[in-house]
Amino acid sequence: xxxxxxxxxxxAIDQIINSAAKTLYMSGGQMGSPIVFRGPNGAxxxxxxxxxxxxxxxxxxxxxxxxxxxxxxxxxxxxxxxxIRDPNPVVFLENEILYGRAFDxxxxxxxxxxxxxxxxxxxxxxxTLVSWGIGMSxxxxxxxxxxxxxxxxxxxxxxxxxxxxxxxxxESVKKTNRCVTVEEAWPVASLSDHIGSEIMRxxxxxLDAPVLKCTGKDVPMPYAANLEKLALTSVKEVIDAxxxxxxx
Amino acid sequence: MxxxxxxxxxxxxxxxxxxxxxxMLLIRRFEEKAGQxxxxxxxxxxxxxxxxxxxxxxxxxxxxxxxxxxITTYRDHGHMLACGMDAxxxxxxxTGRIGGYSKGKGGSMHMFSKERDFxxxxxxxxxxxxxxxxxxxxDMYKGNKNVTFTYFGDGAANQGQVYETYNMAELWKLxxxxxxxxxxxxxxxxxxxATKSSSFWERGxxxxxxxxxxxxxxxxxxxAAGQKAVKHCRAGKGPYILEIMTYRYRGxxxxxxxxxxxxxxxxxxxxxxxxxxxxxxxxLDAGATEAELKxxxxxxxxxxxxxxxxxxxxxxxxxxxxxTDITVSA
Numbered sequence: 096x097x098x099x100x101x102x103x104x105x106x107a108i109d110q111i112i113n114s115a116a117k118t119l120y121m122s123g124g125q126m127g128s129p130i131v132f133r134g135p136n137g138a139x140x141x142x143x144x145x146x147x148x149x150x151x152x153x154x155x156x157x158x159x160x161x162x163x164x165x166x167x168x169x170x171x172x173x174x175x176x177x178x179i180r181d182p183n184p185v186v187f188l189e190n191e192i193l194y195g196r197a198f199d200x201x202x203x204x205x206x207x208x209x210x211x212x213x214x215x216x217x218x219x220x221x222x223t224l225v226s227w228g229i230g231m232s233x234x235x236x237x238x239x240x241x242x243x244x245x246x247x248x249x250x251x252x253x254x255x256x257x258x259x260x261x262x263x264x265x266e267s268v269k270k271t272n273r274c275v276t277v278e279e280a281w282p283v284a285s286l287s288d289h290i291g292s293e294i295m296r297x298x299x300x301x302l303d304a305p306v307l308k309c310t311g312k313d314v315p316m317p318y319a320a321n322l323e324k325l326a327l328t329s330v331k332e333v334i335d336a337x338x339x340x341x342x343x
Numbered sequence: 344m345x346x347x348x349x350x351x352x353x354x355x356x357x358x359x360x361x362x363x364x365x366x367m368l369l370i371r372r373f374e375e376k377a378g379q380x381x382x383x384x385x386x387x388x389x390x391x392x393x394x395x396x397x398x399x400x401x402x403x404x405x406x407x408x409x410x411x412x413x414i415t416t417y418r419d420h421g422h423m424l425a426c427g428m429d430a431x432x433x434x435x436x437x438t439g440r441i442g443g444y445s446k447g448k449g450g451s452m453h454m455f456s457k458e459r460d461f462x463x464x465x466x467x468x469x470x471x472x473x474x475x476x477x478x479x480x481x482d483m484y485k486g487n488k489n490v491t492f493t494y495f496g497d498g499a500a501n502q503g504q505v506y507e508t509y510n511m512a513e514l515w516k517l518x519x520x521x522x523x524x525x526x527x528x529x530x531x532x533x534x535x536x537a538t539k540s541s542s543f544w545e546r547g548x549x550x551x552x553x554x555x556x557x558x559x560x561x562x563x564x565x566x567a568a569g570q571k572a573v574k575h576c577r578a579g580k581g582p583y584i585l586e587i588m589t590y591r592y593r594g595x596x597x598x599x600x601x602x603x604x605x606x607x608x609x610x611x612x613x614x615x616x617x618x619x620x621x622x623x624x625x626x627l628d629a630g631a632t633e634a635e636l637k638x639x640x641x642x643x644x645x646x647x648x649x650x651x652x653x654x655x656x657x658x659x660x661x662x663x664x665x666x667t668d669i670t671v672s673a
Binding site for chain 2 (some may be wrong): 102103105106139140141142143144145146312313314315317318319320321322325326
């Protein structure tokens, strides 16, 4: 089931949440809803408030759904196959800007990627950067910049947002003792907030700094070019957050 | 109850025709300029041009009175110009500048003017229709004679919320005119491929809402149908549906190459049914001279060029505007 954009899926959000996500539970396991909802999520360019919204945190909060947001083309392919084979409703969040970006894709007959497994894009020792989807663009670029200054960042792409691979994140934080999350959505009740609270619960004694989040600003998406840039998070914000948690 | 399609050719005095000519030409030239500015990168994102559909808003605005409201979709530039909003302010919104109607924060699809009773400019297909009924409810509640023109397209006419709105509007006898601008394509999907019964106005009969189909390329036919509709609404008889048969010459948005229809199809309508050419012909028949019309063309070009200059020179909003207008201070 393709949505032209997830912005338009709000017209069908009752069917996604009240019907697709809850039927298995409400029927005592008799019947479920094996369906994949896919389409671009988040901001494109200059399409303003009603067409630029990141729904990752909304859907990831719903029990009964599986939620996926790939960054690389290989992950998009492998996760989409897994989504189609999964017997549950899957919310598959793509990104319009990433459609134009090229990645290597392995040539395999049956290439799948399991849900609930994060990918460590680069290993590091000084800070853990956690992101997914388009947020990975800023995160990897920031990690490159930080490396030039001698800051070694470990970069984790969550790939699946429900179920969430917290084990990989916790393991990394125990090594680096610092964490910054990077997310396109609004800051309030964000996935970053959830990840931060899980880290606090599971790895509090390992933290040398508070977990910081880089998110979209707490405003509807403006149309004006200068304001749109300010509304989105950026490579600079990620670098600044890393400097703050590493006290450099 | 439901009226049949009006076939009688309407007539109008020269002064009236001149006004329609000017208003329609302003929209067309404005949209052509917007297309140019988009090509130059001064307008970004989505930009849906109204070229071809000018007679719809100009015909209906000719029957509006002070206090009447209008609400529409994202193809909204024509509606704003027709209801008297300033070309400079509309163009500057398209370029995302502080001089725009929404301070550059809304863009092409999201513009409003409380002063002119223009309630947007909405980006989600069909979502403005219940809002239009809400505006009409406020007029009914206040007990005035105003009506709300609620515009939407043939694509939106297949959205469920339109029919929920029809039911309430007729139940509560709301003074709302549902204007279906049937330009025959929901983005790239022709009505024939998307809709079982292609007569949209007839769907109102299930709710006891009267309506009719109108030739949307003839501004006088639109005006005549509009007169009937407002008379019905202002008399407290409830909603009315106008399915206005129109045609957009350009793509759905600037990023649409329009490969779902032939060049010939567009060309044929431009040549045979163009709304502005029809009025031009009527004007010449009524004794207007080529020189007179040329002078109007020039005046309009000047207005549009000035709007483009204003839209280029108006500054970007101050960064502090990012944080304003989110909630009203209590």
